[in-house]
Amino acid sequence: MCKSTLVALGFLLIVPVLGQKTPPHPAVPHFEDMAAQAGLSVAHISSPEKRYIVESMSGGVGLIDCDNDGKLDILTVNGSTVDRYRENGGDLMITLYHQDARLKFTDITKQAGLTRKGWGMGIAVADYDNDGLPDIYVTGYGGNALYRNLGNCKFEDVTEKAGVAGGAFSTGAAWADYDRDGYVDLFVSRYVHVDMSKLPAPGSDAKFCRYRGLLVQCGPWGMAGESDLLFHNRGDGTFEEVSKKAGVDDPDHYYGLGAVWGDYDNDGWPDLYVANDAGPNFLYHNRRDGTFEEEGLVQGIAVGVDGMQQGSMGVDWGDYDHDGRLDMMVTNFVNQSDTLYRNLGRQGFVDVTGTSHIAKTTYPYVGWGTAFSDMDNSGWLDIFVANGHVYPQVDSLPGEAHYRQPMLLFRNRRDGTFEEVSAAAGLTAMPLASRRGAAFGDISNDGCLDIVVLNVGEPPSLLLNHCQNGNHRVLFKLVGTQSNRLGIGARVTVNSGKLVQFSEVRSGGSYLSQNDLRLHFGLGAEAKMSVVAIAWPSGKTDTLHDIPADFIYTILEGKGIRDKSRISPLVDSEVPK
């Protein structure tokens, strides 16, 4: 079946189901921070005072199965400080934790060869050379890194050879095969221009280095921004920087942060969304000829409801209302609310932040990592947000949100609105921290989506999701043959009972982070899926019928199911103490 036919079929199959009678909500899933017990012990490096903007923006986390053993490994960026960067060129950009056994991790960074120093900001995973092994791209201040996976979690630094060093203050990274030639390409957003030899002193400018009367780090206001980059994959291990030619270079030099690909108009071609801090966000519509048209304003997804630019950080696409179209979640600076845009199709997007009930709760916080993710396997996407202020100095302000802030979970009420359930989920009982990136995936392979969160200046959190509520679920690992090997950009549509849902394989997203490349679907009470359709970037489609739930399936493009393993709940003895 050709892609266009599938898309048309998708429209027939996917009808709005808001308001229809649905089963009662399952119990709120409960999260437990298992990082210390699991062995995630390396503290993110950051100066306590955050005197300069470069010290506030790191960074992201990532999930990768670096040895294809079926268990997710964890990546965290390490950050740095101005002093360490000046003296030693920074720190190791990332830490890689290998999952040796269920929820037992070991730091293998050095053995893995991930030894480039710098100032790590973000992470994106893709198989750029289609050798079946996931590679790692790391953004950072002063230069980025591409690590080619040699197998068994050994990596080779091919940054210079590939021509993707980037430079300047790179932040977001996201891979996608935008020209559908079978090789993934790489978008890199960049933030502000920072000259390490001429750093503006905190409070040195009355307008740009003050916050509510406090002397704080300067920027981003008042600082020059950087252009963005698009590296086209030549297929021979090298890349060509084509951002200007493709129309995604950001000539206005807005302050780029989170970036995520997604086919918002269901035309089978990946489009790109870029969050800009204190500026309008970009929605680059793929024109199918190697170029893009920026349509953020036209589509109503660039700014807030009043046309005011926001301080946007993290991003994610997801069809939270099951209308067959990707909606957008954007996290923002304090006193702006995070923004939920509902995709109306031809009529563009509408800001439904207020009516969806996420405005009030998110308003006092600085939002970063985020995702649409079905935390209770109900078949409906919930929303998670990691928060944390950029100025430690705000702790001295009465009434102001503090530097360390809580995480938020919004449960989908299946009527277009969300209910904040952070307390019931155990999130508010956790220690406060200034958090940044968050990555989502089934780390324990028990069918529940877990979360890794970067805590600035501290070790990460591993939020183990105890969601066993009897709901069924499924995970799909895709392997491309004509398409790129990890199936990035493929769309899986699942019919189960009356519910039709879809998701796409994405590299990059949230805040400078990498989610599980396997696609997770909650199925509620449905023990099987009547139809599973995989639309590959190559244009091919695979359609499967009557597939049992509660498995992790590996699907080979054009061949169907190649492998499956039953999802097994964690038993007590497997939970690290």
Added chain:
Amino acid sequence: MSSGPSRWIRRPEQLDILLLADTTTLGKRRQLGDLLRSRILSFCLIVLIVTRLAPGTTFAQTPNTWQTRAGYGAPETTPTAEQLFITGETALRNGDLNRAEQNFWRVLAIDPHSAGAYANLGVVYMRRKQWDQALRMLGKADRLAPAVVGIRLNIGLVYYRQNDFRSAIAPFESVLRDAPNSTQARYLLGLCYFFNERWTEAVEILLPLWGEQSLNMNYLYVLGIAAHKAARTEVDERALSRLAEIGQDTPEFHLLMGKAHLNNTEDDKALAEFALAAKGDSKLPFLHFNMGLAYLDKQDYEQAAQEFRQDIAVEPDVAFSYDKLGTVDALEEKDAEAEINFHQALRLDPHLVTSQLGLAKIYQKRGQNSEALSALDQVEKISPDNYTVHYLRGQVLQRMGQRQRAKAEFNTYTRMMNAARERRGRELSGDIPSPELTKEPE
């Protein structure tokens, strides 16, 4: 006749009356407002006339200074420019604006270089709230008589009265440079800095007024907030302790304290102070308005709406209350109610941008595209620097299928927004309207 500024300095109690006017009952407040506004205009005119005089002369000594060159030697049967000027001035004093306007234009027909005629026409248009025309006239007067500080003071007032505090800064600064003892210019400039969140400058400008104003609760409040924001702890504490000292347990004091907390986004503390104020005087003007703002900040829309309604019951003629009530209605998707309240706000203050924008968004949502475009046209007239107009207009045009026009609007939006980015604007800060604080000192 004494000069305006010295008269102002000798009678500081009038400022107290003015600034406390907000805390009196509505009837009294209106009377005081009218009285003081009238005094201010008279004062401005007098300042203008007096400062127009050549150095060493006074108005009393040389009343004919306003006589125009063309007036000398004219036939007795034809009114001279001087006579026309005096007639216009008398009419202006008596509030006969049409007659005043007519006479000053006749002066200009005889002497196109009469700065006084232009200046007084500016005053005529100020009284009519024809701000653009007022600015044009005052601008011409200023070019003809650049040494006259009163003209620049009036130019500043034109901006100030339109709540364009940013544009008012330059003329007030200029007045203060030439007349450093002008308390009025200093106070107004301080308020302009305050409303532009230039906290440090606000403190620097307002602090020298302490001797005269330290019994004025509004002054202390503004100074305290600015000092807090500017991290001038000593001034902040001094202002607040004086405020507490003179405010005692009065409702007015609790209102200001609540507002101070509100500015610091301490909503619960603000509401606690407002409750104390309400205990003393539940009909205190602006009390329920500020309570509404606190609840709005807490996104308790139902309670916010209730407070704005109560404020309207106390003061039915304050546009801001309807504007905020409309905003709450719109947030709750009660578009019909929001529309009514925005219209009412605009009836009271046709220049209220937020109400026009609110209407535009409602019409846009309903698909009433021409109405939406019309509302946006109004916003653009009132506030030509408001780039969000172009975004919203672009969205409406896009929905109408007028893609080229929409694209042009989005381009304009981007260009203006980028320019505003250079100026930073108010993006990172809250926007708490303070209609009670914008009252002009005499």
